[in-house]
Amino acid sequence: MKHLTIDPKHARPPTRTHLHHPQSLPEAITTALHPSTPGNENASLFFIGTATTILEYAGVRLLTDPNFLHAGDHVHLGPGVTGTRVTNPAIYIEDLPAIDAVLLSHYHADHFDELVENSLRRDLPIVTTEHAKDALTSGKDAGEAFTEVTSLGFWESCLIQCDGKGRNVAVKVTGTPGKHVPDGLMSKANELLGAVPPTNGWMVELGSVEAGKGDESFQNGYRIYISGDTLMVDELKEIPERYKDQNIDLMLIHLGGTTIPSPSIPLLMVTMDAKQGIELMELIHPEVTIPIHYDDYDVFLSPLSDFKKAVEEAGWTDRVVYLDRKDQFKFRVK
Template sequence: MSLPRLLLDLSTDLPPTRDHPAHPSSLPTATSIKAHPTNPGSENASIFFVGTATTILEWEGVRLMTDPNFLHKGDHVHLGPGVTGTRETNPAVNLHELPRIDVVLLSHYHADHFDQDVEASLRRSLPIITTPHAKSHLAHKAGENEAFTAVHELDTFQSMMVDIKPASQEQKPNKVPAMKVTAMPGKHVPPGVLGTMNDLMKAVPPTNGWMLELGYNTDAEFSCGYRIYISGDTLMVDELEEIPERYAGQNIDLMLIHLGGTTIPSPKLPLLMVTMDAKQGLQLVQLINPDLTIPVHYDDYDVFLSPLEDFKKVMDEAGLSDKVVYLDRKDQYKFAVKSS
């Protein structure tokens, strides 16, 4: 059975937002550029850290953005019934100062991952790959011209291909860049009574992780040259154990791990943890065994209980300090996607 396909036409320079058609041609200059700590060289792709879980991947002319959140220090988000979060940092770039964005990977429909300004401002034709729950909201928004028109839903372990039509015609016709996106399992609420209650109340939305494979279609067959696992807002749950089983013998080059130990209603009253803390983060690193890990989603809101220093400590104690790169907002990580 063939996978659903999305074609990104890079020759069409569309603005990322609908109200600000003028946009720069590139991201701002990174404060710091980092590479693999033990095996640098031949980098042809990069990840720019905006803040929270927002990153922008650049490769073969395409820009893919994860979980767009561009609120500023002091702004508030709604996280559930009676629960709000206050942003404590500023993003590395403002929403209306973004260059062209070609596609969005949205892990779930939560305001700290898709804030109210983003929802109001993004152009409606921007392709978004997300959960069925998020699509039900974004593709059916009330009001004339308010619905997003290119939302693609993936449930757990479903995949789709993203084909790339470059701005120029210089590439070889039998070697076309493409991306394979597969939804990974995730649980934002722990299983058991709380999970069952949340399923009924729908207070915290369902979430996906992602396996993003960058590579080339050669003679109509996709060959992966770099594999990125994005955890999404999940806890360390049994469902994650299926990931290394499904990808046995296939290297996972990079993991973007959502940390922070997010607690609701607040760290002062930590009744429920809904994202991994440092201890669970280490467990996930040991389970997935990626070549390298970059933590995100760790200090931007006042609902985080587990600081990045805790994760650094457990990684060091586990002898894994050479398997992690730490990015601050406006830092960039460069890596090499193999072409064969």
């Protein structure tokens, strides 16, 4: 298992150019609670937009797939393919509080945009794919390479350990399978063109380790599966097999039915639509599902309303929490 040690007490501003960041996130518009265990909440998820969230637990803040472009800004998504943002993020990048680490599912401009790449401080810890690590650390001008990048393949894990008293706070991150492009001719063509980058999902376990003991002392208190940008592929079936008899408390599912080159010319879908989202809920069986990545760009073919309808038809409305930008979800880590 790989290791990353951080000290949340001395976390510095996340960007290079803004030195006066706020100490905390802004007040959420709406707060939802974990329905099966409400009360005594000690952790939260704040939704910024797209696949960008902030997980906060015991003073530790993890930022997922940072995308802080504004409405009207464009991103490059592949050869001859662009997307336009149609929403604003809940907060702007200069308003971010201290961040301890970034979980980056893949190196794509709607998940790690040019503004983010230019702004983040170079020693901010980033956990990501091998492809993204290479993009962030190689071929850069002097002083521009990111210096604290950890890559995880499928089923590789990293223990993010935070100094503390007694039982130390720790977060275990495990890479899970993900595929933008299904097997077959399109996959072979993508390998040649390098049009759509490889992607990870994550299993994030919030918990602790006993002081002075090794990785085997890690105890999970709340388990979160983040699907990443993937389709419903066979490789995902390994997730419930590996986590058999282990509760998955929350699933963050990337939806939208992203199509390229555009919804008007839907040649290839590269993220789940509503139908596949329901299939993933059935496969993973999380206690709670929160959909993200569904309406921030003009490349989405399957709106959130499609997923809501499918959830109602499946009789699963009590298993889904819907967050808008600047909403938060609070829960209890045991």
